[in-house]
Amino acid sequence: MPTVCFGARRSPCSTVIASLLVFPVLGAGVAAQSPPVADAGDFSFFVTGGAITLDASGSSDPDAGDFIETFEWDLDDDGNFDFSTTGGAPGADPVLVIQPNEYIPLLGVPVEGLVYGFGLRATDSTGLSDFDTAMFVFTSPWADLGNSLAGTNGAPLLVGEGTLLADDPVTLSLTSALDNTTAFFIAGLTQLDAPFKGGVLVPNLDLAGFPLALPTGPLGEIIINSTWPAGIPSGFTTYYQYWVIDPAGPVGFSASNAISGTTP
Ligand SMILES: [Ca+2]
Ligand SMILES: [Ca+2]
Numbered sequence: 001m002p003t004v005c006f007g008a009r010r011s012p013c014s015t016v017i018a019s020l021l022v023f024p025v026l027g028a029g030v031a032a033q034s035p036p037v038a039d040a041g042d043f044s045f046f047v048t049g050g051a052i053t054l055d056a057s058g059s060s061d062p063d064a065g066d067f068i069e070t071f072e073w074d075l076d077d078d079g080n081f082d083f084s085t086t087g088g089a090p091g092a093d094p095v096l097v098i099q100p101n102e103y104i105p106l107l108g109v110p111v112e113g114l115v116y117g118f119g120l121r122a123t124d125s126t127g128l129s130d131f132d133t134a135m136f137v138f139t140s141p142w143a144d145l146g147n148s149l150a151g152t153n154g155a156p157l158l159v160g161e162g163t164l165l166a167d168d169p170v171t172l173s174l175t176s177a178l179d180n181t182t183a184f185f186i187a188g189l190t191q192l193d194a195p196f197k198g199g200v201l202v203p204n205l206d207l208a209g210f211p212l213a214l215p216t217g218p219l220g221e222i223i224i225n226s227t228w229p230a231g232i233p234s235g236f237t238t239y240y241q242y243w244v245i246d247p248a249g250p251v252g253f254s255a256s257n258a259i260s261g262t263t264p
Contacts, residue, residue: 036061036068038122040134048110048138049100049163050234050264054083057094059122059132066124067091074119076106081121089125100165110138143260145191145239149199151246151254152178153220158242158256164263166230171223174256178246179220184211188239191260196243198250202258203239216244228263237262 039058046052056071068091072081075098083102085092107116116136123129141164148155156177162170177183187210188203195201205211214222222242239260246254 033066033124033126033128034062035128035130036066036122036124038120038130038132040118040120040132043135043137045137045139046110047141047262047264048112049141049165049168051100052098052103052136054096054098054118054120054134055094056120056122056132059094059120059130061091061124063124066126068094068122069125070121070123071096072121072123074121075103075116077117077119081119082106112138112140114138141262141264143262145202145258145260147193147200147202147241147255148257149197149249149253149255151244152248156183156220156242156244156254156256158240158259160240160259160261162228162261164228164232164261166228166232168228169225170228170261171225172240172259173224174216174222174242175220177216177220177222177242177244177256178248178254179216179218181216181220181245182213183216183222183242183244185214185222185224186211186241186243191239197253197255199253199255200258201243201255202241207238211243232263234263 037060039056041055041058054073059068061068067089070084070086071092071094072084074080075082083096083098085096087093118134118136120132120134121129142160153176157175159173162168186203187207189206190204192201192204216222237260239258241258242256244254
């Protein structure tokens, strides 16, 4: 066995060699911990008025036996974390559902189409942290399904407004219809998309009480203000369209675009 003394003049040399061999062994025993990797998730869309789901389940910790003990979220980008989960091995729950009454005080009523960034801090059991940002866009619960049929004043326009949360106000506005005529308001539970009087009838005739004959008045408008009923399950979609008695239409009718509303 070769003897290497690294110029040490102490004797015996073997003592020095033994010390050099011990250091790497001790080093392995106190291996440096690594911070976790925070992952705030992909770009997400949420319906205005609905709950948002913060999902950090893509986060991880590279150290064997270590785990992410705390997930913290900063929704209004003020540096203070507003929501958190914490827990011991195998780690904190990475998914957090935030209700509108929890996030509106921080964000205000969300602006549809605006991109929001929510900060995430993931901290492992040794206190090391990593940060990531989730990007969110709030979308309308209403969708424009098209299929208007032009009449005297062009294509009648139907617009839905409201969060579609229980007991919140909801408004359906028809404009650009022929004035002083009759319009048939159709609300359906399913989408029919059937050819009808030169156009397309979008809502199915499957809801009691419809079609509903209403006057367009001198302005060619019909504004319905109501309250969204309670008890409608999340993700439930309804469909709306007006058909207007109008001699300028291909078969004596014009039609509004159809819209759908989906409860958050
Ligand atoms: Ca770690
Ligand atoms: Ca905050």
